[in-house]
Amino acid sequence: MATPRFDIIGQALSDASRTRMLCELMEGRSFTNKELAGAAGITAQTATAHLRLLQDAGLVVAEKRGRCVFHRLAGPEVAQVLEQLAGIAPTDSLYRAQRHKAKDLAQVRSCYDHLAGPLAVAMTEALLARGHLRQDNGGFVAVAGPVWARLGVALPTATSRKPFVRPCLDWTERRLHLAGPLGTQILTQALAADWLRRPSRGRGLVVTQPGLRAFHDILGLGARLERINVTPPREDA
Amino acid sequence: MATPRFDIIGQALSDASRTRMLCELMEGRSFTNKELAGAAGITAQTATAHLRLLQDAGLVVAEKRGRCVFHRLAGPEVAQVLEQLAGIAPTDSLYRAQRHKAKDLAQVRSCYDHLAGPLAVAMTEALLARGHLRQDNGGFVAVAGPVWARLGVALPTATSRKPFVRPCLDWTERRLHLAGPLGTQILTQALAADWLRRPSRGRGLVVTQPGLRAFHDILGLGARLERINVTPPREDA
């Protein structure tokens, strides 16, 4: 029989402690055993067992540095499947209430290594509308132009084999946004330029005043950003 | 915390008997309790418990007719997520061997309610190349023309809210193909016109001689179909 081994992945996802750790890792950063144990509310030795299971299932990879072990998602495709799964997760009333409560937080967030949520969708659609991005066989292709330099992105000179831009389906918006190396560059640059800031915990991001200006000047996102109801930027730390 | 409840879905997918039943249901048809029990190699009373769990997770719906209970996947989005999951399932050597062995069978197959596999990808790309299909914001839009009538498909007169054509990612090909109501119509028509036949078991389909002719005449798929290495059609039953 050629039945795909869903069960190996399913087994890995079947425990609430493991899914809490995975949600933590969805942010895209690496975390130590202890941090993940704390996030899941379990002891370190239990977390060790869970993480080995996730590793065996191919969802997570580990990297030893000194006396610490850093864990991260095995790749963007894992994050994408988890986002898809979140889309069909049962919507019991409690979960629905929680999702509503967390609405503001989810407005701007990172999905593994790129931006997600309404801001990402708005940016993608602005890039398409202004002709900086073109659709090609279900994927996106970047059109050379000065806008990319203003976003802090370097387009590859030669067209490489691997897709430079990959569409990723957003589970709250159910619309496409930018992933792939280009999406990664945009997020990295936005953090480096202090357009976005990552709070100490969680996947949520906050937009700063310079960020608001930049997104308005470069992409004309003024009106869309107001609807997004961003968390107000904090005072200088 | 607003952590999505992966674990409910994961729990449902974490057992090999349940995933065997789900693979059976991926074909898109309804099956009785007894049939699914047989496919999974378990007794009826055990299958009852499994199917209730799948129902609670929202993956499967049941319909009682007389003394029989028919089970089917809860919707196309469930089938799509399962296809995605199959794409990141661990590729141990045994599974790889099985997949290779089942290569011919997977050439033409149904994915819930539409065609999948290389034939579906080839059809989609032919429709795009000939301008019968257009890409729009990550989705497909059908362009009116005589080709649809030849395929036995009726396009909706008014543009409805729900997407008439939905792209679906193929896990063996990793390329987009047609899903949504249009994909369903194409599969239904191909079966009705005896272009494709469904064998007694499994998701695989066979292409008949009239089917080969039709796909060549309507879409110019002659060369692509040869590469697809279809199972030769059987003699009249």
Place this chain on the structure above:
DNA sequence: GCAACACTGCGGTGCGGAGCGAAGTGTTGA
């Protein structure tokens, strides 16, 4: 060398659930 620290291994407990046999319910057809 020694203490502090991060992580892993081992043994034990307790719970959930996969499986089946036996019995019960509801439907179909003779």
Place this chain on the structure above:
DNA sequence: TCAACACTTCGCTCCGCACCGCAGTGTTGC
């Protein structure tokens, strides 16, 4: 009415595994 049938419910056994306490290994910093 009765037998055959599809499915469900109940009770039971057995196995896997989530969890922790405790002990051990390897690393860091004094």
